[in-house]
Amino acid sequence: MTSTLARPRSTSTPTGPATHLPTRLRPADLLRITDQGAADVLDGRYNHLLPTEWDTVNRWATRLEADDDLDVWLISWTPNEHTELHDHAGSLGALTVLSGSLLEYRWNGAALRRRTLDAGDQASFPLGWVHDVVANPHAAPLRPVAATSSTPPAVSLSVHAYSPPLTAMSYYEVTEHQTLRRTRTTLTDQPE
Ligand SMILES: [Fe+2]
Secondary structure, X not given: OOOOOOOOOOOOXXXXXXXXXXXXXXXXXXXXXXXXXXXXXXXXXXXXXXXXXXXXXXXEEEEEEEOOOOEEEEEEEOEOOOOOEEXXXXXXXXXXXXXXXXXXXXXXXXXEEEEEEEOOOEEEEOOOOOEEEEEOOOOOOOOOOOOOOOOOOOOEEEEEEEEOOOOEEEEEXXXXXXXXXXXXXXXXXXXX
């Protein structure tokens, strides 16, 4: 199929773009881009980027698309492998789950709130979003995803988009007083 992963031609809205943000893309744009990216992965467009065997122990990621406004990643998640509580610095983000199931733990200002993101579910991450993501250990058996794979991957897969492209992340811990403590900031273009 023809990919529409390319950026939308216009993001203007009746109220105009959010000029205070460092990107012209909106969360809705990123949701649409990850949705199309997931469809393209399922259609085999990115088979050449997929591993011949899924790593069931270590998380894996590959960049699907990149330009000045945007980077798009395919990420595999393995059971019980947390990413740590983190933000995405000055980038907006979004994801679409395309196989399996993820658990997201998000800091809501007072506590960590858990939600389940199953295949087909989406989430967007505005600036300041602090979360941790892990494969759902109670997920149903997974279907094959890659045409190159002869057996179902024992991993959950999701497509993520970040705009502007990631350059940094900060990491956090929840204190004994149920507050959030930032522990470090890392320059990175790798997604979590
Ligand atoms: Fe994240």
